[in-house]
Amino acid sequence: MITITLRARAALLASALVLPLSITPAHAQAVRSAPTALPVAASVPDAVDTPYGGTIQIDIDATDLAHRVFRTKQVIPVAAGTKTLTLLYPEWLPGHHGPDGTIDALNGIRFLVDGRPVAWSRDNVEVYAFHVFLPDGAKEVTAELVYTSPVTGSEGRVVMTDDLMNLQFNQMTLYPAGHYVRQIRVKPRVTMPAGWATATALDGQTQKGDVVSFAETDYQTLVDSPIFAGKYHKSWEIADKVTIEAFAHDPGDLVMPEGELDAMKAMMTESDLLFGSRPFDHYEFLIALSDDLGGIGLEHHRSTEITLDPGTFKSWEGGQSAEGGKYPDKYGFSVDVIPHELVHSWNGKFRRPALTWTPDYRQPMRNDLLWVYEGMTQYWDLPLAARSGLNTKELTLGEIADAAGSYAEADPGRAWRALIDTAYDPITANRKSKPFSSFSRGEEYYNEGALIWLEADMMIRTKTKGAKSLEDFAKIFFAAQNGDYGEKTYSFDDLVADLNSVYAYDWAKFLRDRVYTPGAPAPVKGIELGGYELVFKDEPNPFRAGIQTEYDYLNLYYSLGMSVNGDGKVRGVLWDGIAFKNDIVAGQTIQAVNGKAYSADAMQAAITKAKDGSPIELLVKRGEDYRTVSIDYTGGLRWPWLVKKGEGETLLDEFLSPRR
Structure with a gap:
């Protein structure tokens, strides 16, 4: 007989409990659950080029200045038998180069049929889409929206102050999915604060009391036609059917010296001479002279939104106020942003890269040719500013030197990141600050793109002994029927073909070597061909x-x-x-x-x-x-500075000289 103590019994029981684990084969794997992916069902229809039935009535109440709130009412007709109406909020916006629709500010969303609320849900994949569930017999849907615009700059760009407003229709409206936006008809109306003036490129503006109405148009034109409004407003005509519509907190800022007005008029004359045609029937420069309204410089086909510092107009002296650059870290644009955005009417709005053009604001834009869209625009705004007198020649040369110097000596990211890849920066970085921007690079397609086009231009001038230039290309590539504010798309091959029509050369290789290749040489060859050299001095230009x-x-x-x-x-x-x-x-x-x-x-x-x-x-x-x-x-x-290499007028001097 064997006697087992209580302690021994406990030890045996414990060893028995762990025994199964101790005999598990070393190669056996632990249990791990593994789900199978559920398919993502397409629930938002793609846009097709067919008209949407009926006209959408849009009413916006913009009078709540205290809370910076816009209230929208849209009456949307629906076809008989429609069970679900899918409405979209604009996400991919032309000129933004990325998906930055401000849907987070869209609140208080309600949909009604015959005055009674109906159910709706946000799409759980495409969160900019709303599915509205309709009862039998529904003929129209009323959408009620509250757009809570930023009250402070930390919340986003301020678009409403006590006496100024920048109303963008894409921020406070929805549109039906499944149609090209140019095929959706709308009839807009806005109630403004009492006594305010209103300016926009929209046609048919009339006013009754504080309600401003516009002619029926399409949703694409509506989104492309923002409003500037405010207590204090002044307008200047600078060409036939081209006006500056300026707003300010202080009416004393709405003063333009005669020389400045002459320069603005000269800018339009120079642009006509450069391009040879106008892809718009009228054009409005919407300008706010404000530190409170959020900074902006955004192109549209028949207008542009621009914020300048208060006093910019009245302090202008022969271009000396033009010292802020295009896109400094702090928004605050100099007057040379004015020709930049004007050029976009030709380059970016009328002629648009085929992969950047989209039929609605849901389809992603592809930025492959942004170095043309923005880079060539940056290039053409240089002579327009200098030739018109908006900028001095010295400031323009300094601007070129500043860009070239950064690529020659302060851009280590060039070694790994080709220029083409920076065109995706508005999408990948969403224009936020970076800890080491010289290494990561940013939106270099602006300035580096401009310097590449400078080289192309100076090379053509050199090879043809001044008989041809990139200006001949501009007249061909951007040729428009006057008044046509539609779009004409192009590809890389189209670009190369029109360059070859001016001067035969292997332009495809020229551009690919500079745009698509990491570690490309610093783009200073155009400066040298233009008769200048990049040098460094002990004082800033x-x-x-x-x-x-x-x-x-x-x-x-x-x-x-x-x-x-x-x-x-x-x-x-x-x-x-x-x-x-x-x-x-x-x-x-x-x-x-x-x-x-x-x-x-x-x-x-x-x-x-x-x-x-x-x-x-x-x-x-x-x-x-x-x-x-x-x-x-x-x-x-x-x-960095640009210094002339010899005596007399150089090709770069000629490039910056007036044509009129």
């Missing part, structure tokens, strides 16, 4: 000096590899530059330079003094930590 003054910062990318705000806060750092190698990054603050409190003057003096070999001592603060950084740099202050 007029264009860069103006930007630094306007935005209160110091650009030291070509010396210490960083830029610094007026209060010493580092705003950006060049990848693998001197600051980078000393562990300085954006957001840190330079408290002192060589033992003195930080100032732009102190920093520049220290960099200049260091040319004799003495180090630059920086006291840098990151969070609550301080450290001293000793930088050995003897290259002095450096900014």
Whole structure:
């Protein structure tokens, strides 16, 4: 007989419990559930080129200034027997180059039939789509929408203030799925705050009391025709059926010196000479002189939305107010954004890349040719600004130098990222700030694209001894029947064919080498062919000096590899530059330079003094930590300039000279 103690019995029981685990084969796998994907059913119809039945009535109440709210009522006819009406909110908007429809601000959504609410649901795949479930016999649906526009800049772009408004119809309306937007008829009406003026490219504007009505149009034209409105307004005619419609908080800002008005008129004359035709029947420059209304510079076919700093018009002196650049970090556009957006009527609106044109605002845009859409527009706005007198020649040369310098010395991302890939940046980055933009690159298709077209132009002028230029291409490629504000699409091959019609060359290889190839040489050849060279001086050129003054910062990318705000806060750092190698990054603050409190003057003096070999001592603060950084740099202050290589007029001089 064997006697087992209680402790031994417990040990045996425990070992028995773990025994099955101990004999599991080493190669056996643990149990892991694995679902099978459910198919995604298509629930939103694709757009077809057929008319939508009936006309949609649109009423917008824009009077709630206190809360910055727009209230929309749409009456939408429906075909007999319709059980489900699918309505879309615009997502992919022309000119935005990405899916940035502000659907998050669309609230209070209700749909009614015969005055009674009906059920609806948001599509769980395409969240910009709403399915409205209709009772038998429904003939029309009333949509009630509340658009809660941003109250502060931290919530998005401010579009309504106490005395100014930028109403964009795409933000506060829906449209039926399944049709080209040009096939959807609408009849819009807006109730404005009492006493406000209203300007838009929409036709047939009439007003009764505070209700502003417009002629029936199509939804595409409606979305392409925003409204600027406000208490204080002034209009100037600068060409036949072309006006500047300006709004301001202070009526004293609505003053345009005679020389500036002459320059605006000259811009239109120069654009007519450049392109030879007009793809619009009338055109309105919608301009707000405001620090409160959110910054914008957005093209439309018969108008443009532009925000300028208050006082821009009245302080203009021969182009000297044009110092903000196209797209600085802080929105605040100089007057040369005006010719830029005008050029878009030809390039981007009338002639549009085939893959960028879409039949509605649901289909994604493909940005393959954005270096033409934006890059060539950036190129043509340079001579229009200089030839008209909106900008001085010196500022324009400085702008070219500024772009070329960045690619020649401060753009390490070129080694891995081809220009074509930056065309997708509005989609992949949604235009947000980046920690090391010189390495990741941004929307380089603007400036680098312009410099590529400069090279093409100067090469044609050189090879033909001045007989031909890219201006001959412009007259062919952008040729329009006057007044035609439709669209004419093009491909890469179409572009190459029209270039060859001006000057026979392997343009396909020329463009692919520069646009589609990582590590392409810095685009400075056009400057050299134009009779100038890129050099670096110890003071900023007029264009860069103006930007630094306007935005209160110091650009030291070509010396210490960083830029610094007026209060010493580092705003950006060049990848693998001197600051980078000393562990300085954006957001840190330079408290002192060589033992003195930080100032732009102190920093520049220290960099200049260091040319004799003495180090630059920086006291840098990151969070609550301080450290001293000793930088050995003897290259002095450096900014890019264009300098003429010889005497007399060069090809680049001729390019910037008036034609009228």
